[in-house]
Amino acid sequence: MSIMRFFGLDCAEAASACHKAEYNEAGLVEKLRLKLHLFLCTPCKDYNQKNHKLSHLIKKANLHSCSEEEKEAYRQRINEQRSETSR
Numbered sequence: 001m002s003i004m005r006f007f008g009l010d011c012a013e014a015a016s017a018c019h020k021a022e023y024n025e026a027g028l029v030e031k032l033r034l035k036l037h038l039f040l041c042t043p044c045k046d047y048n049q050k051n052h053k054l055s056h057l058i059k060k061a062n063l064h065s066c067s068e069e070e071k072e073a074y075r076q077r078i079n080e081q082r083s084e085t086s087r
């Protein structure tokens with residue numbers, strides 16, 4: 001048993017806990033084990049920071065999906081442009 005496994009999570013479990021924590025789906029014990037793992041494991045610490053930064057940027061971008069009407073309008077526009085270029 002590695003020291004990481006003894007004290008907390010292995011790296012694969014830490015990655016899973018990292019995703020859960022990002023979406024507020026991790027429990028208190030899992031968060032504490034993740035914190036301990038991140039204290040001991042530099043690659044996972046870097047991964048966690050990048051994952052958090054990506055989540056922040058996605059929230060900041062305020063992305064939304066298109067409605068069916070918008071999708072249909074885009075399809076029609078693309079088809080019109082295709083027919084114009086094929087002439």
Ligand SMILES: [Zn+2]
Pocket residue numbers: 010011014037041043044
């Ligand atoms: Zn790790």
